[in-house]
Structures are given as structure tokens and as C-alpha cells.
Amino acid sequence: MSPLLEAVDLHRHYSVRTGGGLFAGKAVLRAVDGVSFRIRAGQTLGLVGESGCGKSTTGKLALGLIPPSSGEMRYDGERMPAAGSPAWRALRRRLQMVYQDPLGALDRRLPIGTQIAEPLVIHGIGAVSERRDRALSIMESVGLQRHQFGRYPHELSGGQRQRVVLARALITEPRLLVCDEPISALDVSIQAQVVNLLLDLQERLGIAYLFISHDLRIVRQVSHDVAVMYLGRIVERGDAENVFARPAHPYTRALVSAIPTVGDKRERILLGGDPPSPANVPPGCSFHTRCPFATAQCRSEIPTLQPQDDGREVACHRVRETALRLVA
Numbered sequence: 001m002s003p004l005l006e007a008v009d010l011h012r013h014y015s016v017r018t019g020g021g022l023f024a025g026k027a028v029l030r031a032v033d034g035v036s037f038r039i040r041a042g043q044t045l046g047l048v049g050e051s052g053c054g055k056s057t058t059g060k061l062a063l064g065l066i067p068p069s070s071g072e073m074r075y076d077g078e079r080m081p082a083a084g085s086p087a088w089r090a091l092r093r094r095l096q097m098v099y100q101d102p103l104g105a106l107d108r109r110l111p112i113g114t115q116i117a118e119p120l121v122i123h124g125i126g127a128v129s130e131r132r133d134r135a136l137s138i139m140e141s142v143g144l145q146r147h148q149f150g151r152y153p154h155e156l157s158g159g160q161r162q163r164v165v166l167a168r169a170l171i172t173e174p175r176l177l178v179c180d181e182p183i184s185a186l187d188v189s190i191q192a193q194v195v196n197l198l199l200d201l202q203e204r205l206g207i208a209y210l211f212i213s214h215d216l217r218i219v220r221q222v223s224h225d226v227a228v229m230y231l232g233r234i235v236e237r238g239d240a241e242n243v244f245a246r247p248a249h250p251y252t253r254a255l256v257s258a259i260p261t262v263g264d265k266r267e268r269i270l271l272g273g274d275p276p277s278p279a280n281v282p283p284g285c286s287f288h289t290r291c292p293f294a295t296a297q298c299r300s301e302i303p304t305l306q307p308q309d310d311g312r313e314v315a316c317h318r319v320r321e322t323a324l325r326l327v328a
């Protein structure tokens with residue numbers, strides 16, 4: 001069975017200006033640089049990595065909102081149609097996005113019920129009364145009250161607003177939601193509610209998620225699989241529980257060891273400084289400038305994702321030696 005969504009060697013490069021005045025020049029910024037993944041129906045792929053590593057760009061590529069510079073997105077085994085084409089617009093019903101900032105995603109001047117029903121208008125689904133009924137029923141399923149239909153966004157709490165955003169994404173019966181930091185802007189006490197709602201919706205409706213977040217604890221909680229990105233590339237991917245319990249790539253180990261209650265207490269890999277710029281990616285393994293295990297090979301040869309005994313894939317020349325050190 002083909003996966004619901006498949007990314008095949010996606011690249012997204014931007015031409016950017018560097019320097020200024022006499023030193024002005026152009027560089028290629030590699031926002032996404034050879035990313036492949038699969039998401040099965042009803043499953044969640046978590047995407048993690050530091051700020052600027054290409055997570056949101058990957059999310060936009062996944063929805064076909066931006067075209068790849070090279071590589072291919074496939075939905076249900078078929079190449080994603082070009083953004084804006086009639087075929088793509090028809091597909092967009094099934095692929096929706098939930099952003100970080102619910103207030104920014106909503107129109108302050110319109111009642112929430114109207115906004116929840118709006119995608120039905122855009123896609124020409126149902127008559128006016130049917131749209132209203134669908135909006136009311138989807139409001140209930142995300143835990144909003146029917147009488148809130150006429151309320152405005154500013155009259156709701158942060159958690160309720162994110163429920164409105166979710167209801168609007170769900171009303172077209174999508175098969176996949178790209179959730180880009182869906183809970184980062186919410187109060188910690190509300191985060192758990194929204195996470196539980198996402199899990200519950202997945203169980204009831206069989207929706208797949210591409211779940212992008214800085215918060216590794218939440219990614220671990222919601223994801224079946226996880227992909228760890230560094231400077232536009234995936235450096236480790238596999239079963240989420242396995243990757244978080246026994247991270248193999250030195251970068252994943254650094255990320256995991258930074259989580260107070262999750263990291264392996266036997267080791268701490270501290271990440272010094274910021275990642276290099278994606279407009280100036282180091283040669284070889286792009287992580288070598290921050291990796292405590294780097295050798296001459298790491299400085300010259302780009303490692304590719306290699307399958308490991310437990311089914312995960314890791315892009316690291318030294319994974320065998322350093323993983324042995326970990327269990328010793």
C-alpha cells in the first residue's frame with residue numbers, strides 16, 4: 001500500500017544576498033536539502049530540530065504550498081499537482097495546515113462560526129444551511145459550544161481559539177494536517193488539552209499529522225515516527241519511542257539530553273553555539289562543526305541515511321563506534 005504522503009529527495013533552495021556594499025554577493029540558501037519521508041494514513045510523523053533547520057519549509061512543501069527546487073511530493077502515490085492548479089485546489093480539502101498563532105490565523109472581524117464554515121464556501125461544498133450544521137457539529141467535536149457560533153475571536157481564550165483553527169481545518173474532512181508548532185503559543189495548562197484533542201481526533205477520524213515542534217516531549221507523546229532535521233537534512237529517523245529512548249545520532253543525543261526528564265543520565269552532549277547558516281553549509285557532515293566525535297572523514301564526506309539493526313536510519317559516519325560507547 002502506498003503511503004498517504006511521500007517526500008522523495010526534496011530540495012528547496014533560495015537565492016539570497018550576502019554582505020553589503022562592495023562585498024555584496026549572492027549565495028544559495030539550502031532551506032531543505034534532500035529530504036525524504038513517508039506518512040501513512042492515520043499516523044503521525046514528528047519533525048524536530050533547531051530554529052531555521054527547515055521544518056516549516058518542509059511543511060509547506062508537504063502541502064504543495066511552495067514547489068520544490070527538485071525532488072517530488074506524492075499524495076496517495078501520485079505526484080502533487082502544481083500549486084494553484086484546479087487539481088491542487090481540489091486536493092487541498094484533504095491537506096490542511098494548523099499554524100502556531102491562532103489569533104493571527106483568524107479574522108478578528110468575523111464570528112467564529114462563519115470562519116469555521118468558510119472552507120466549505122471556498123470549496124463549494126453544501127448549501128448555506130448545511131454549512132451551518134456542519135460547522136456546529138465540528139465545533140462540538142473539538143469541544144466548543146454551539147452557542148459560541150456567533151462569538152468573535154477576541155471573546156475566546158487561547159485554547160478555544162486553537163480549537164476554532166482546528167475546527168476550520170477539519171471541516172473539509174482532511175486526511176492529513178500539517179501542524180506547525182500548533183501549541184507553542186498556548187499556555188502550558190492548555191497545551192495538554194489541545195494535544196489530547198489532536199490524539200482523540202486522530203483516533204476518531206483517522207487523520208494523519210505532520211507534527212512540527214520544538215518541544216521534544218510533546219513530539220514523543222504524539223508521534224509514531226520521528227525525523228530529526230539539521231541544516232535542511234534528516235539526520236535520524238525511525239520509531240519515535242525508540243529514537244527518543246535511544247537516540248543514535250550525536251545531534252539527536254544532544255537534543256534529547258537537553259530534555260530534563262527524558263535524556264539518558266549517563267551522557268550529556270552539550271550543543272555549543274548556533275547552527276551554521278544554511279547559506280553556508282559546512283562540507284562533509286554538516287554537523288561536524290559542533291560534533292564531539294568528528295573525524296577527518298566527517299569533515300569531507302557527506303553521510304547518507306543508513307538503516308540500522310533496529311529499523312531506524314541514521315546519517316553519521318561514526319554511529320557504530322559512538323553508539324557502542326553509549327551502551328558500554
Ligand SMILES: Nc1ncnc2c1ncn2[C@@H]1O[C@H](COP(=O)(O)OP(=O)(O)OP(=O)(O)O)[C@@H](O)[C@H]1O
Pocket residue numbers: 014016029030031049050051052053054055056057058278
Ligand atoms: N522565502 C524565503 N527566502 C529565503 N530564505 C528563506 C525563505 N523561507 C525560509 N528561508 C530560510 O530557510 C531556512 C529554514 O527556514 P524554516 O522556516 O523552514 O525553518 P524552521 O525549522 O521552521 O525554523 P523555526 O523553528 O524557527 O520555525 C531559514 O534559514 C530561513 O531563513
Ligand SMILES: [Mg+2]
Pocket residue numbers: 055056057180
Ligand atoms: Mg518554523
